[in-house]
Ligand SMILES: [Zn+2]
């Protein structure tokens with residue numbers, strides 16, 4: 001009879017943070033320890049490569065993927081965008097695998113239909129006089145997929161995705177990534193209503209192993225930013241607790257929060273909730 005590890009085979013389920021910052025990149029020595037690149041996650045489940053968001057962290061992920069690229073083969077994967085605000089797409093024109101003719105990529109978004117399409121939005125972003133070259137510069141096989149938020153996607157290899165709408169200007173999509181009988185939820189960018197947990201998020205994250213949450217602010221700061229579309233680490237803890245999620249990664253750090261401030265947040269959050277960590281650029285979390 002197969003035991004759990006036989007059932008999982010060699011499917012390692014990991015998440016690596018390539019960009020953890022919100023809104024705008026913030027290079028500088030006061031951000032060295034947590035990182036200054038904007039949102040980008042690499043999720044591996046066995047051979048499947050799923051990238052979430054194409055912020056400035058995507059560039060470094062691309063360079064790393066090119067190092068491992070087989071001489072006679074491509075680098076294939078999927079990119080899922082939470083939405084198309086610039087801090088989540090600025091790395092796309094600099095993602096090296098998109099320039100490889102032997103590679104295949106699909107970029108998906110769930111917040112644009114019915115008025116807009118992802119390809120059209122990227123063409124607007126990569127256009128004169130904002131950016132000198134259009135997406136036709138990419139040599140890789142490239143497909144754009146617009147889906148309706150709420151739809152289930154996949155399976156891709158051993159991975160399936162559930163999605164839910166987030167509360168953010170112009171919309172955003174939260175993802176639940178299921179693989180190896182485990183689940184990671186990526187929930188950014190989203191604003192909470194004080195005192196009323198977001199039911200869409202609660203059902204998306206129910207019983208997951210890890211919640212990566214938009215913790216741009218603290219509860220103490222939140223009143224200054226109502227309507228900006230972001231949340232707090234304390235709300236992340238409340239959601240994780242209510243949904244039975246044992247681990248939460250504080251994510252989408254506000255650029256005004258330097259390393260010392262993030263250390264203070266890390267201390268306060270782990271006092272409040274054992275499983276709270278602050279996401280750091282370059283860090284890998286093993287899920288299964
Ligand atoms: Zn953002």
Ligand SMILES: [Zn+2]
Nearest residue numbers: 083085168189
């Ligand atoms: Zn946003």
